[in-house]
Amino acid sequence: QVQLVESGGGLVQPGGSLRLSCAASGSIFSNRPMGWYRQALGKQHELVADITTGGRTNYSDSVKGRFTISRDIAKNTLSLQMNSLKPEDTAVHYCNTRPPLVVIPRGIYWGQGTQVTVSS
Numbered sequence: 001q002v003q004l005v006e007s008g009g010g011l012v013q014p015g016g017s018l019r020l021s022c023a024a025s026g027s028i029f030s031n032r033p034m035g036w037y038r039q040a041l042g043k044q045h046e047l048v049a050d051i052t053t054g055g056r057t058n059y060s061d062s063v064k065g066r067f068t069i070s071r072d073i074a075k076n077t078l079s080l081q082m083n084s085l086k087p088e089d090t091a092v093h094y095c096n097t098r099p100p101l102v103v104i105p106r107g108i109y110w111g112q113g114t115q116v117t118v119s120s
Contacts, residue, residue, distance in 0.1 A: 002026035002103070004095055004111030011117045016085050020114060022078035022095030030073050035098040036080045038091035039113070046091075049080065050098045062088070085118045092116075 003025040012018055020036065035050030049059045049069040057069050068081040078095045092113040103109045 002028060002101070002109065004109070006093060006095055006111055006114040009093060009114030009116045011119065012085055013120055014086060014118055016118070017081070017083045018085065018116060020080040020082065020093055020095075020116070022080075022111075024076045024078060024095065026076075028101070029076055029097065033098040034071055034078050035096060036069060036078070037094045037096060037100070038089075038116075039094070040091040043091075045094070045100075045110075047098065048093070051078075082116070085116075087118045089116060090118050 005023045006020060008018060008020040010018060031053060033050055033052045036048045037045045038048050039045045047060065048063055049057065049067055051057045051069045051071050053073060059067060066082065066084045071078045092115050094110050094113045096110065100108045
């Protein structure tokens, strides 16, 4: 059964750092691009960063230079190193394929997510 489990979030002061981890269970995740998404309160899911099976990375303009995405295909894990955090980074963070995985009839499959709160 497919499963996405995010961890590593927490409360951090502006300028601080966090490292998020994602454990992806299921063979479907090993041969597809993966990404980190975030959903701020009252907003839609936003793609933050993604990485291909070959290791090519892309970042949203808002996080470029501050975040680093990485993956271990053999272990089905995905990570996001977040440095120089800002209050605008506050959101629930999710890992998923790019595009997000659709499971009939549920719709897009999201894991539990992990909350990142950047505040003084």
